[in-house]
Amino acid sequence: MIESSSMPKAVVIGMPGAGKTRLGRETAALIKAPFRDTDQCIEEEAGRSVSEIFDTQGEQTFRDMETRAVLDLLKDFPGGILSLGGGAPMSTGVFQALQDYRRAGGAVVYLQIDPEEGVSRAARSDHRPLLRGGASERWMALYRERRSVYQELATITLKSRNTTPRALARRLADALTERVVHVSGPDPYDVRIGAGVTGRLHELLGDQTMRVALIHTQPVQRHSDHARALLRQAGYQVVDLTIPDAEAGKTIQVSQGIWERLATEGFTRSDAVVGLGGGAATDQAGFIAATWMRGVRYVNCPTSLLAMVDASTGGKTGINLEQGKNLVGSFYTPAGVLADLRTLRTLPNEIFVEGLGEVAKSGFIMDGGILRELEERAESLRAFDGRESDQWLGTVVQELIERTVEVKARHVSVDLKESGLREFLNYGHTLGHAIEKIEHFTWRHGQAVSVGMVFAAELARITGHLDQEAVDYHRRLLSSLGLRTWWNGGDFDQVLALMHRDKKARGNKLRFIILDGLGKPTHLDDPPVSALKEAFQAIREEG
Numbered sequence: 001m002i003e004s005s006s007m008p009k010a011v012v013i014g015m016p017g018a019g020k021t022r023l024g025r026e027t028a029a030l031i032k033a034p035f036r037d038t039d040q041c042i043e044e045e046a047g048r049s050v051s052e053i054f055d056t057q058g059e060q061t062f063r064d065m066e067t068r069a070v071l072d073l074l075k076d077f078p079g080g081i082l083s084l085g086g087g088a089p090m091s092t093g094v095f096q097a098l099q100d101y102r103r104a105g106g107a108v109v110y111l112q113i114d115p116e117e118g119v120s121r122a123a124r125s126d127h128r129p130l131l132r133g134g135a136s137e138r139w140m141a142l143y144r145e146r147r148s149v150y151q152e153l154a155t156i157t158l159k160s161r162n163t164t165p166r167a168l169a170r171r172l173a174d175a176l177t178e179r180v181v182h183v184s185g186p187d188p189y190d191v192r193i194g195a196g197v198t199g200r201l202h203e204l205l206g207d208q209t210m211r212v213a214l215i216h217t218q219p220v221q222r223h224s225d226h227a228r229a230l231l232r233q234a235g236y237q238v239v240d241l242t243i244p245d246a247e248a249g250k251t252i253q254v255s256q257g258i259w260e261r262l263a264t265e266g267f268t269r270s271d272a273v274v275g276l277g278g279g280a281a282t283d284q285a286g287f288i289a290a291t292w293m294r295g296v297r298y299v300n301c302p303t304s305l306l307a308m309v310d311a312s313t314g315g316k317t318g319i320n321l322e323q324g325k326n327l328v329g330s331f332y333t334p335a336g337v338l339a340d341l342r343t344l345r346t347l348p349n350e351i352f353v354e355g356l357g358e359v360a361k362s363g364f365i366m367d368g369g370i371l372r373e374l375e376e377r378a379e380s381l382r383a384f385d386g387r388e389s390d391q392w393l394g395t396v397v398q399e400l401i402e403r404t405v406e407v408k409a410r411h412v413s414v415d416l417k418e419s420g421l422r423e424f425l426n427y428g429h430t431l432g433h434a435i436e437k438i439e440h441f442t443w444r445h446g447q448a449v450s451v452g453m454v455f456a457a458e459l460a461r462i463t464g465h466l467d468q469e470a471v472d473y474h475r476r477l478l479s480s481l482g483l484r485t486w487w488n489g490g491d492f493d494q495v496l497a498l499m500h501r502d503k504k505a506r507g508n509k510l511r512f513i514i515l516d517g518l519g520k521p522t523h524l525d526d527p528p529v530s531a532l533k534e535a536f537q538a539i540r541e542e543g
């Protein structure tokens, strides 16, 4: 029985001479994991080389020793990287154990080598007992016999052609540290969170797609250049569309410009849209995908923290009107989300901090663990600098993204079209969207939502749902992260009129999301105007 808590993180398999040991060792160094090679383990235990064991005790004795070593290490080598001898997976015991290991969530990495290269390396090697007497022919014969077994077992396949061992190890390290959140519902998809996941674009676009509209903004040009290169390498025709940045890109004029360009380029139903950037760019790109010919394949590549934790997932797409935020749009699920952590390296600090607003929101409505993590790491998170921040902070950020996306996935998986449960994700947004509008979008979304959450907490206190301590906690936590907790703009009547355009409003009745306690969201329908006014006064500048 293989327990996931004590098994290795990855097992590398492949032909003799493919470079398994080097790949395993270098990957282990990159992710700071222990490394073992089964041949070396056997040699250490037997006190003689593999060749000597073959010569003196025969192949079967070696295979028995190998099977025991592999089975022991699969059960007890927590978080390690294990490299196997080329013939190990051919033993029935090892093959079955590797299948159990896969089922328990383990990664079996097949390192593929081109046969010409394999043969030439074999010809140069003199220490492999199975290649004695015609190394090239023997290698080819083993390759034919083993190839399908490696393929059957592999969860990750890496090709050593045209790349360096270092780059291969980097790719494997990226793949092993990737996290995946599954979003279920009528059109299920995965949110992949990890360094380098943009490299998976072709997996989501598939073979039927010929043209890809790559929609992005100028500040993420470097990342869109990378995505474009990957798309072209994979054989797609790329139409590059740079749209105005931030909320200026979420207008019907921008949509119209894109629709016309797609028409000129001859985009068909089997073509696709990739949205890459902050939440504003991906909201517009998703809207284009939803509306072009009534819907084409869409891949969402968020590059800001806020877009990774929130805007990318759940299928809300849309644009703003002069009259208010997100008033036009549709629910349209992507084929997948690729949250590439490398893009965060260029993210300015204030935009990272803004994203923490939506992370905190998920904590307030559902996951106390997120709140504790934010409290503990507030100082480092607030100082986040994508170019400078170390691996430790990167891991913390990846975990926060994963947890926050989990919260979002739990809501949207059961209520895509927001008929009840999903409304809880709107905590802080009724006032937040009004602030954005009144401030002519000079306030960042996450900052506005932060004030909106303090407003909602005050409203909950006034209507008897929350105590003062919980309201104070909102202010304390949010301000420790560098988020705003008060706002002096607008006036009450202006705010009230804008709140009536909120999508949760029904007829003349307003609806708010408030808390009955931390992690206990509830609806508050049609509260008295006096309560709203009092809560509004409470978020005016303190002191």
Ligand SMILES: NC(=O)c1ccc[n+]([C@@H]2O[C@H](COP(=O)([O-])OP(=O)(O)OC[C@H]3O[C@@H](n4cnc5c(N)ncnc54)[C@H](O)[C@@H]3O)[C@@H](O)[C@H]2O)c1
Pocket (backbone or CB within 6 Å): 217, 218, 219, 220, 245, 246, 247, 250, 277, 278, 279, 280, 281, 283, 303, 304, 305, 306, 307, 310, 311, 312, 313, 314, 315, 316, 317, 326, 343, 344, 345, 346, 347, 348, 351, 354, 355, 445, 446
């Ligand atoms: N669809 C949804 O469910 C949903 C959820 C939350 C928010 N949103 C929407 O998302 C928008 C807010 O998203 P946002 O905070 O990402 O704002 P944004 O899209 O305006 O991006 C903020 C700024 O950061 C830049 N940027 C993004 N990634 C970068 C990177 N890696 N390096 C350098 N610069 C980068 C952008 O170009 C922009 O200038 C709002 O329009 C909001 O309504 C939608």
Ligand SMILES: O=C(O)C(=O)C[C@@H](O)[C@H](O)[C@H](O)COP(=O)(O)O
Pocket (backbone or CB within 6 Å): 310, 314, 316, 325, 326, 358, 418, 422, 423, 425, 426, 427, 429, 503
């Ligand atoms: O996904 C949701 O549902 C949300 O409410 C998430 C919000 O954080 C997000 O800002 C969303 O875009 C708001 O949607 P809206 O329907 O209030 O415009």
